[in-house]
Amino acid sequence: MNLILKVWRQKNAADPGRFVTYQARDINEHMSFLEMLDVVNEDLIARGEDPIAFDSDCREGICGTCGFMINGIAHGPQRATTVCQLHMRHFKDGDELVLEPWRAAAFPVIKDLVVDRSAFDRIIQAGGYISVNTGSAPEANTIPVPKEHAERALDAAACIGCGACVAACPNASAMLFTAAKVAHLNLLPQGQPERFRRVRNMVAQHDAEGFGHCTNHGECEAVCPKQISLNFIALLNRELLRSALRG
Ligand code: FES
Incomplete structure (x- = not known):
C-alpha cells in the first residue's frame, strides 16, 4: 500500500517546527507502524535527507519508549495498542496520516x-520506590497479600x-500515570512505610513539573495502551486525603 504522511519536523526545542509531507511507498500490511517509518527513513537517508526522529526500544509494547499522535490519537486508532504494536493492516491504501509528537508543556x-x-x-524519584531492606528474595508466602490487593497492584x-x-x-495532566505508580506500591504491604509520604511527594512533583489537574475527562483511560483504569485516580485522591488528615 501507499500512504501520505504529514510529519511534524522540528530540529530542536528552539525550532518552531512544521509539517512536511512524505510518501510511504510499497508498505507491507504486516509491517508495524515503526517498521513503516523505518522504510521511509531508509529512503530519506538514501536521498541524503535527515531521517524522521522517533523513539523506540522493545518494539513489543512493554517498555513505553515509543509514542506519538497519529491523526490526533495517542498511539493511533487501535485501542490498547502501542504504536510499535500497531500494524499497517489497520490502514488503507491512500490513507493520509498526520504524525505529531506528544503536546504538553512538561514534555518539551x-x-x-x-x-x-x-x-x-x-x-518516580519523588516516591515511586520502597526503601525497606529486602535482603535476599523472601519465601513467596511470607507476607500474605489479599488477592484483591495483589490483582489491583x-x-x-x-x-x-x-x-x-x-x-x-x-489539561495535559499526568494523574493517570502518577496514580498508577502510587497505587501499585500503596496497595502492597511492602509499600506501607512510605505510603503517605509517597502520595504527597509524587503529587507535589507532578504539579511542579507543570502537568495540569485531572478534571475527569477520561481521555487518558481511552488511549492508555495498558488500559489503566481511571479508578486509580480516585484511589490516589483518597490516599492524598488520608495523608492530609494525618498532618
Ligand atoms: S517500543 Fe517499547 S513499548 Fe513501544
Whole structure:
C-alpha cells in the first residue's frame, strides 16, 4: 500500500517546527507502524535527507519508549495498542496520516516526534520506590497479600510510562500515570512505610513539573495502551486525603 504522511519536523526545542509531507511507498500490511517509518527513513537517508526522529526500544509494547499522535490519537486508532504494536493492516491504501509528537508543556520536543519525558522520572524519584531492606528474595508466602490487593497492584503496575495519558488529556495532566505508580506500591504491604509520604511527594512533583489537574475527562483511560483504569485516580485522591488528615 501507499500512504501520505504529514510529519511534524522540528530540529530542536528552539525550532518552531512544521509539517512536511512524505510518501510511504510499497508498505507491507504486516509491517508495524515503526517498521513503516523505518522504510521511509531508509529512503530519506538514501536521498541524503535527515531521517524522521522517533523513539523506540522493545518494539513489543512493554517498555513505553515509543509514542506519538497519529491523526490526533495517542498511539493511533487501535485501542490498547502501542504504536510499535500497531500494524499497517489497520490502514488503507491512500490513507493520509498526520504524525505529531506528544503536546504538553512538561514534555518539551527534543526532535521531530521525540519528546523529553524525564518529568516522569522525577515523579518516580519523588516516591515511586520502597526503601525497606529486602535482603535476599523472601519465601513467596511470607507476607500474605489479599488477592484483591495483589490483582489491583498488578493492574496498576502494567503502566509502561509512555505518556499517552498526558498527550490525550485536555489539561495535559499526568494523574493517570502518577496514580498508577502510587497505587501499585500503596496497595502492597511492602509499600506501607512510605505510603503517605509517597502520595504527597509524587503529587507535589507532578504539579511542579507543570502537568495540569485531572478534571475527569477520561481521555487518558481511552488511549492508555495498558488500559489503566481511571479508578486509580480516585484511589490516589483518597490516599492524598488520608495523608492530609494525618498532618
Ligand atoms: S517500543 Fe517499547 S513499548 Fe513501544
